[in-house]
Amino acid sequence: MGYVKLFTPVKVGSISFPNRIQRTSMVSGLSSEDGYVTDELIARYRREAKGGGGSIVVEAAVIITSKSPFNLRISSDEFIPGLQLLVKNIREVNPEIKIGIQIMQHLKLSRSGWRQKVEDFRREELLEIVKNHVEATRRAVEAGFDFVEIHMAHAYVLASFLSRSNKRTDEYGG
Numbered sequence: 001m002g003y004v005k006l007f008t009p010v011k012v013g014s015i016s017f018p019n020r021i022q023r024t025s026m027v028s029g030l031s032s033e034d035g036y037v038t039d040e041l042i043a044r045y046r047r048e049a050k051g052g053g054g055s056i057v058v059e060a061a062v063i064i065t066s067k068s069p070f071n072l073r074i075s076s077d078e079f080i081p082g083l084q085l086l087v088k089n090i091r092e093v094n095p096e097i098k099i100g101i102q103i104m105q106h107l108k109l110s111r112s113g114w115r116q117k118v119e120d121f122r123r124e125e126l127l128e129i130v131k132n133h134v135e136a137t138r139r140a141v142e143a144g145f146d147f148v149e150i151h152m153a154h155a156y157v158l159a160s161f162l163s164r165s166n167k168r169t170d171e172y173g174g
């Protein structure tokens with residue numbers, strides 16, 4: 001039989017995954033406009049968790065208070081109860097599956113065309129970025145998630161620090 005390993009457990013750090021299939025993070029547009037978990041969002045994750053994967057990553061959740069309509073949020077404690085309910089629902093249909101949430105801080109954009117760049121952050125604001133990720137992770141743990149995934153792609157803040165377009169002249173550039 002092919003793909004034998006795919007269906008065997010794997011341990012990553014302290015977490016044991018029942019198999020190696022992961023449903024990756026995919027923004028659904030099903031959260032409420034202000035970022036809360038909705039019944040539609042829960043129904044979607046219940047359906048997908050039933051498939052029997054080893055892990056599921058709940059879609060990119062915003063960790064700062066800037067506007068981002070219909071994006072799931074984990075930017076303050078008021079979002080924890082909804083996320084807790086989501087985790088409970090996923091576990092109900094698949095008690096084995098490990099559940100993560102992807103956390104992301106985006107660079108700000110305005111309608112005028114202005115785009116925030118990594119060069120715009122003052123040094124003290126860099127500590128805020130760290131704190132935002134730490135606080136979001138604490139909320140994820142309180143909501144019952146097994147792990148967090150940090151969004152490091154395209155224009156999100158951490159990817160932008162790693163990009164060649166980062167022209168900072170301090171130790172956060174180059």
Ligand SMILES: Cc1cc2nc3c(=O)[nH]c(=O)nc-3n(C[C@H](O)[C@H](O)[C@H](O)COP(=O)(O)O)c2cc1C
Nearest residue numbers: 023024025026027028058059060061102151152153
């Ligand atoms: C509608 C949609 C939304 C997505 N949203 C995210 C996201 O929030 N975070 C992320 O890291 N990847 C996101 N992706 C990428 C997927 O997680 C996945 O890596 C990509 O679709 C490649 O896998 P595939 O070849 O199985 O489609 C998204 C993809 C789609 C189609």
